[in-house]
Structure formats: C-alpha cells, structure tokens
Amino acid sequence: MTQARKQFILALEAVTKSFDGFKAIHDLTFYMDEGELRVVIGPNGAGKSTMLDLITGRTRPDRGRIEFGRDIDLTRLNEWQINRLGIGRKFQTPSVYTDHTVFENIWLSLEGARGILDCLFARVDSAQKDRIHDLLSTVGLQERAATKAGSLSHGQKQWLEIGMLLAQNPKLLLVDEPAAGMTDEETHKTGELLLSLAGKHSILVIEHDMTFVRQIARQVTVLHQGSVLCEGTVDEVQADEKVIEVYLGRGKRHPPTTNEP
Amino acid sequence: MFAAALVALAIPPLLNAITPEGHFLHVSAFTLSLYGKYLCYSVLALGINLLWGYTGLLSLGQCLFFALGGYALGMHLMLLIGKLGQYKAEIPDFMVFLEFPARFPTTGGLPPHWIPFRSFAFASAAVIWVPGLVALVFGWLAFRSRIKGVYFSILSQALTYAATLMFFRNDFTFGGNNGLTDFKVILGHDINTPATRRALYLASAGLLTLTYLFCRWLSRTKFGLVQRAIRDSENRVLFSGYATSHFKLFVFVVAAVIAGLGGALFVPQVGIINPSEMAPEKSLEAVVWCAVGGRASLVGPILGAIGVNALKSYATHAFAEQWPYLLGSLFVFVTLFMPKGLVGLPDQFRALQRKWRKGVSNP
C-alpha cells in the first residue's frame, strides 16, 4: 500500500467528522489515482458534500488524514491555500459572480497571482485574453463574454462555473452534481467535456443522475452513512446487494437505476 | 461632468473671496465652513461605500475612525493654543482644570503621549496611522475568525461604543466629554479668518476629489472586481484561491484611513471634536447618507452626505422637534423603497414605466 501511495493524487485515511453528535463522515478511507475520473454516488445524507468540504478545507476532520499528491497535509490548510495547490471545486448550486460579466468571471478565476498588490496593478494581457476566449468557446459562452453573469440561464451558469474551474487549471477537480438543472443535451455535453479532461486532470464527480454516471464513469464509489459501501464499475455497483439494500431499504428515494432523471 | 463638479466645488470660496459682505451672492465664512463640513462627511461616506457598497461589509463604527483622525489633528491644534487659552497656561485649559500638572509633574502637566503632537508632521501622520492601526487590529481579529454579516456590524458598533465610553472619561487625557475645542491657530494662521476658512474648504474639496478619484481607480482594477465578488459570493472567491480576509482587511484599513483624513479636516472647520462624534448613532447616520445617495456607486455617497446634512442643518433650525421623525422615516423609506438610493431612481422609474406600458399593452 505504501508503495502504491506514491501515485495517489488524493488520499483520505480513517477520516471522521461529526456535527453535534451526527457522524457525517465515519472512518472514511478513499484513494484516487492521478488522472483518474471518479464518480461518487450515494443516498442523501451519505456524506458526499461533507467529503468535498473536508478536502477543500471548508470543514476540518475530527480525526484522520487527508493528503494531496506527495504528502501535502490538507487538514492544516484553509480554503484558499488548498485552492492554490491546484484543487478546484464546483458547487452544487451554480456560484458565479452575478454582478460581473462572463469575461470578468473567467478573468478572476484564471490561474496566476492572487495577492492584493497583484490585483491592484493587474492588466489583462493578450495571452490572457486569448486564454479566456478559448475557455469561453470550450464552455460555449464566447457570444456572452460581455453579458452580466446574473442574466445567464441556469445551465449557462453551470457552464460558466465549469469554465471558471478550468481557468484555474487545477490538478484535481471536485465537481458537485454538474448535471443538476441541465437539459439532457447539456448534460451529455458536460459528460463529454469531463471525459476529455480526464487524464490531464484528476476529476472527482458527485452525481445522482445515473444516465450521466453511466456516460462518464469508469470507477464508481458508493458512500453510505459517511463511509465507503463499495467500489467498482457501474455495472458491478448496480448489481451489488448492499447498494440495492441501501437505496431500496430507505424507501423510494434514488435507487441507482439508469432510468432516473 | 467631473469638470462641472470641480467648478461647482470652487464657487463658494470664490464668492466668499470676491464679493463683499452683505452682497446677495456673498458666502459667509461660517457658511463656507458648513459646506466644508459636508465635504468632510462626503469623504467619510466614500469610505463607508468602499466597505458596504463594494465589499458588502457594513461597519457601524466608521465614525470612530473619523473621530480618531479628528482627535489626532485636534491635539496638535490644542497645543498651538498655548497661552491664548482661558488659563493662560502652556498646556490646554482642560489639563489645568483637571489638575494634570499634579498627575504629570515631569512634563509640566502634559501627558507624555501628547508631546509629539506638537509637531504638525507627527499629528498629520497620526491622522493616518491611528485610525489605520485600530482598524488593522480590529479587522484582523474579526476577519481571521470569519466574522461577517450582521455579526461584523454589531461588533464594529460595540467597538465604537467602547471607544466612546473611554473618551468620555476625563482620565483618558483627551478632554472627557468636552473634547478638544477653542482652537486659535493652524499652521501659523488665525483659524477664524475667512482666508483660513477658504483654505480649509479648499483642502476638504481637494481631499474629496482625491478620495473620489482613488475610489474610481480602485473600482476599475482587478482588486475592485475581487471586492465586489466578495460581496456577491465570498465562498466562490475563497475557493478560487483568494485570501478574502486579507482583501477585506485591506479595504477596512483603507476606509478607516479615509475616514480619519475626513475627520482631520472636519475638526478645524467645525472647531470642536468630542466623544459624541464617535457615538454609535453617528455611524448609523453616516451609513444612511450612503443608502440615501445610493451605495455601490461613486457619486451616490457624496450626494447622500451633502443632501442629508443640508437637510439636517435646515431642519434642525426650522423644526428641530420633527427632525428625528424625518431621519427615522428616511431610514425606513430608503431601505424599503429606494434600495439603490437617489442614483438608482432613474432605473427604478424606467422599470416602473416598462411595467406600466406592459400593463397598458396587454390588459
């Protein structure tokens, strides 16, 4: 295990986090290879978002280790420090700067210096301009560069946020329900985008939409009550007794079938 | 537009200088100082706007920094009075009255921290670094523990409240509730002559112009973008790798320094600085100037500060009893019906018009 660890981009070991006695994450151990595209599924309250919170420094674990790349301890860093290491996060609800133009949104997210002085005297140079326009065409928003982000449609905001994430050129992308609120066509395009990024970047996707999961996933991890229930391909996971028990045992909520919207 | 505003700013001192007293166009030295006071308040309002309008931080303690700047210069002016005071003593009157010579016998009654304020340069520097330092310490504590929203507002209010209590104490060596007053000279000139008044007015106008230009420049930089991004979605900024607490701290300190500068020019024109100037309600009033004029705009705060204060000057003479009603209603009315202030009114009217037209075209 120790030898294999060298190539992990992300390692969570025996992580526990509780809120007011409720164990959101319980003894969670999770590894991700460099360049991997991993999908995490699980019923509501399984601890998926809390897991992302722990990785990105939004909350700190009560116990356990979270390491990024070669021995960088994430539990001691805060959000912006973690981001600067190359971990980007897309939130579940689109979070863009509504009062800024699409162009400005991307500019603010572009990798590079982020200090106060840098910001006071920064100018958009032509290389940056080209990069921004490239990114905008990747996410299909080049026509809307001068539009205020607040007036975009829900799907466009999702795309813009993905664009902002790409602008950071992160080593690890954490994507929380990217397909939420998208049309089928948009969802499919998102899937293709994520697939094209895999390899260059490591990507961790949290998703409910099984059609989408099936489209993108090679390896799926199922979370339940704050720890890993099982791992495997989509087919393996869907056939797993425990997984069916967890989803069906909880009533009608989100059985992991491909027919789910 | 900007040039026109500059010209308008220059008219009152010009009229004061070239028209004789009693002429119908004459602006008296008193009125000039009143206008100068409005300009200082406008500077304060620009600082508040930088915080509230652009960064989403509602500080209810900005008048503390305003007053600190005022006290810093006021201390220098107090020391310049010298033997012109009531007690004909080297030290300011209140120190004689409070028997400071017995408390500080080695310095002849002057508390040691007053001594460097004999120098104008030191006092001017203190106008900047004292408010800046207080803001730095408080802001650092507040932002590093992620205090925001109403929590930040309330704590800043508590800060200014605590400071007010402190300054009210006689043994805090800043003149207790009477504060610092009865200034006679500034930079070797009699403080009450029309010429000095004109100079002070012009200095205020200059400060306002510079502050305005600074804010305009800041809002157009990437820093300005980050600032507004923090206001709209702080988490996104944080998760984009910006140390939002550093940015907020920077803005907070800058706003405090701006307030301090405004306060420093306020004091010689008004002739007094006392603890009531930093009382919590003053800061709230200043926030409302911004709200009335229109926050998150560069002109709004200036319009609001001048407008509300002109109204106050008029109202407290014409119907003093009713002024609190007017002010209170202003608070309520503006927040409910004019969220963008005076500056936003045209937009609001256009929106209303569109709505009305729609209503007419599809009944």
Add this chain to the structure above:
Amino acid sequence: MAFLPSITKELRPGPVKDWSPALAAILLLVLCLVQAAAAATTPAPSSARSTLARVIFSPDISEQATLLRGLIGSTDPGVEAVLTAWRGGSLFVHDNPDGSQTAFLLDPTTDGDGHAQGLSILDDQPIPGPDAKPLLFSPSELTPADTTAKLRKAIKNTLDFMALGNPDPRFRKDAVVKLGQERNLEYLPLFEARAREEKDPEVSRRLAEALALTRTASPDPAVRVPALRTLGELRSVTSLSFLQSFEKKLRDGPTPPNDESLLAVHKTVLDIETYQQRGNLIGTAFRGFSLAAVLLVAALGLAITFGLMGIINMAHGELMMVGAYTTYVVQNLVRSAFGPSGLPLETYFLVALASSFVVTAAVGLILEQGIIRFLYRRPLESMLATWGVSLLLQQVFRHVFGAANVQVGSPSWLSGSLVIQDVLFAYNRIFVIFFAALIVLGTWSLLTRTSVGLQIRAVMQNRAMASTLGVRTDRVNMLTFAYGSGLAGMAGACLSQIGNVGPGLGQNYIIDCFMIVVLGGIGNIFGTVTASLGVGVTDQILQPWLGAVMGKITVLATIILFLQWRPAGLFVTRSRSLEG
C-alpha cells in the same frame, strides 16, 4: 449627677464627676415611665411641654441638659417634633407684650404672602396678637432660637434615647446602633433593661451588639475580653472599624503580644472580616445574577428573532421602552380608578406585565408586517430600517410623555430588601431573577413542547425545507417576531422596577443585548442564558476594581477576543446546508 455625661463633662469645668450608682436606678425609672406612659397612652402634655419651655429659655446649659433628660419619658410626639425643630433651627421665640416669651413653630400652611401662624409649643395653639387674632410671621424675618453645638448634641442624644421607646422597631434599631457606637458604660443598664423588654429579633440582636460594644470600654479585662469575643460571635460588621483601630492601638501600645484582649480582638476582627468577605462575595454574586437576569430578559426576545430570521432588530431596545411606558400608563390608570393606595395598586404590576406583553407584541406585529418581512433577504438593510423605527419610537414617546423620566412606583412587595446575614437582597432584583427563570422556562417549553414551537424550530434550521413541507413560514415569522417583541415589552416592565423610565431606556441596554446574542450563538436559548450570566457576573466582578465604565469596556473587549476562539458563539446549531 447627670444623665448625659459626655455633655456635662464638657459643660462643667472642674473634676469629672463620679457617676453614682443611683444613675442606673434613675435610668431604669425613666425607662419604666416610658413604658408605663406608652401602656397608658394618656399623654401628659402640660408637664412635658412646660419642661420643654424651661429647657428652651434656660440660660444655663447644664440646667438645660438636666431638663432635657427629664423629657426622655415623654410620649408626647410634640416634644420630639419641637426638639427636632430646635436642633434643625426652625424653632422661634416670640416676645410677648407682657415681657414673657413664647417659643413657637411655624404653621406649615402659609397664606398668599408666605406668612404663617406661630404655633406655641405649649399647646400647639396660634399665638394671639393684640386683637386676639392669630399673629402672622414671615419665615424670612425670624431668627431661630439659639443653640450651640454642645446643646445640639445633647438634643440629639435625647432624641436617640426617646427613639429607644419608639413603637417602630426601625427607629429603635437605629437608636441602639448609634448609642452603642458611643461606647458609654453609663448606657449599659439602659440597654440591659431594653433588652429584657425587646420583642423584635433584629433590635434584640442590635442591643446585644451595643451591649458588647459598650462593654469593650470597660477597664476590667474580665468584662472586656468576653465582650470582644461576643462581638466576633455576633459577626458585628458595624463595630469592625472600631475593632480594627482598637487592635491597632493595642499593638502600637505597650501591650504584651499574649494579652488576652489583644488575642480576643484579633480573632474577632479576623472572624468579622471573613464574614464580611463572604457577604461581599454573595452580594457580588447576587448583583451579577440580577444583572444577568435583566440582560437575559432583555436579550431573549432579540435572540429568538435573530435566530429565526437572521436579522437584528435595532428597535428592540425601544420595544422595551414601550413595555416600560405601558407599565407607567397602567399604573396611572389604576391610580385614577382606585386611588393612590390599596390592593389594586399592590397588584397593578402583574396587570402591567401582561399588558406590556400584549401592547409590545402588537407593536412588533405591526413592525414585522409593515417593514421587516420585506427585508428578510437583506439583513444589513433591515438593521438600518429598524434603527429608523427606533428613532421614530423614541421621538413619539418623547412627544407624548416628555423627554424627562416618568415615575413608576413599585408595589410594596417589590420595594425594600431582604437582609440575610448583613447582605442585602433587593426584592425587585429577586423578582427579576425569578421572572427571568420563568420566561426562559416558558420559552423553552413553547419551543420544545408545542406544535408552534416545532414549526419555529423547523424554520430556524432550514427555512426552505420547512416551507416545502407545508410550514407557513410567513406566519411563523410573524408570530415569532410578535412573541420576541412581547418578551422585550415584559423586560421593559421589569426594568421600570429597577431603573429609570425614559425615552432613552432602550439605548442603555441594547448594545449589551447585541453582545449577548452574538456571544450566545444563534438559535440556542441556553447559549443566551449562559452568555447573560457570563456578561452579568463578569461585569459585577470587574466593577469594584475597574469602575463601571472600564468594567464595561473590558467585557466588550473580552467578548471580541472570545469570538476568536469560538466565532459562532458559545453554542451553535450547526446547519449542514451548503451555503451556510
């Protein structure tokens, strides 16, 4: 012989007289006379009054002293009044046409010109003029009857002794304490006699104290040492300063260190000091708790509305003011309907408490419906709007009731103090502590035991979720705000019993309330309780050291530093929603 040695000593030059044992007998006799007279309740005015007149006109101060002594037995209240007036310089002398003199007091009722009749001290009747009509005197033209410092002291002493027979135990107690402080061995028989008669336990205790204190003046160690010990056993705080100086005197003098008196006084001083420190501690704790209770009552409503809606109601202090003024209005209504005393006035406060809840809840309801509900998504602006409301409310009340404080009376069961072991527990503060406990319990049960409470908690934890599950969040908001406002009103009613009621009442408490809410954390009653206790007790502990202002500043600074450690306050109901 003389009854008032300290005076006569000074008055009479020459050797100090040896006080004969007969003195005690006479004192006893006098005392018996007092008792007998009191029992018979038949005043003997003429003799006492004429003695009084003789005292006043006697040129010889030693005779005056002797005569004063004779007055002690008198139960005629007029005697006391005249002596008090004489000592205070409002006894006058009228020269009659026949050359005689009449001492008189001025009638308190004056005519239009400020003239008043002179009432003779002999019969309380007006002094007739030549035309047999009452003479009128102008106070400004009269000079009071002569007194000297010595005479005034003698009069005072006489009055004190008279007070020993006063039917009101409070007067007796004061007199005993004062006379005891003189440490005059001559008084011993008098104290002993009184002690045998005394029924009131407090006065008895004071008599025992006075006896012991007086006996410490005895030259005989066999008397002095037990007396010193008794003072220690009695925990006599009033004699502490004497004992301390007595101990110092003994130590500074040639007394051997193992002197019995010195040992006894040393132990006694230590005992009393320990006792006093304990008393101070209890007193501080009590004051801390009562301040905490006041703050708690004031802040609880604010904490609830803040926890539920995330907005700070800056007019909360003014809602308290509304409650206080409601109490004032109820009091006036009760007074005008039922007269200035009696049972209705004793119970008005309970009615006022209920009324202030109702009135303030109504004001809160209007505030919520009229302003706040439009500002839920803009918490910072809602602060400004509610601040505007607070300005408006203050000015309205200033207009209606005036800028000055109004007088709100306390029913008798809320005035005065309970004294336990020399520590004062003011009834109004005890009441507030109980009331605070009651309100906390009530609110807690409301939140945890009722369906409305369930809805409130649901909205607090997740507004959107509660809304989709069919909770009418707007109605919950409205009711909660009204309830929180009502609590503020009751807080105001309580404050009317403790402090001044004026238009600025709210401003005195509001910043403390904000701090408690911030410190206590959102949406947790026990956080508010703990924060109130913390602030209240800390404030009272710091005050004696730092003074009121610095104490307050220290508390504020501590809170800001505390938030470094726990930014979300003491207790926080953690929400798992993403955009927290």
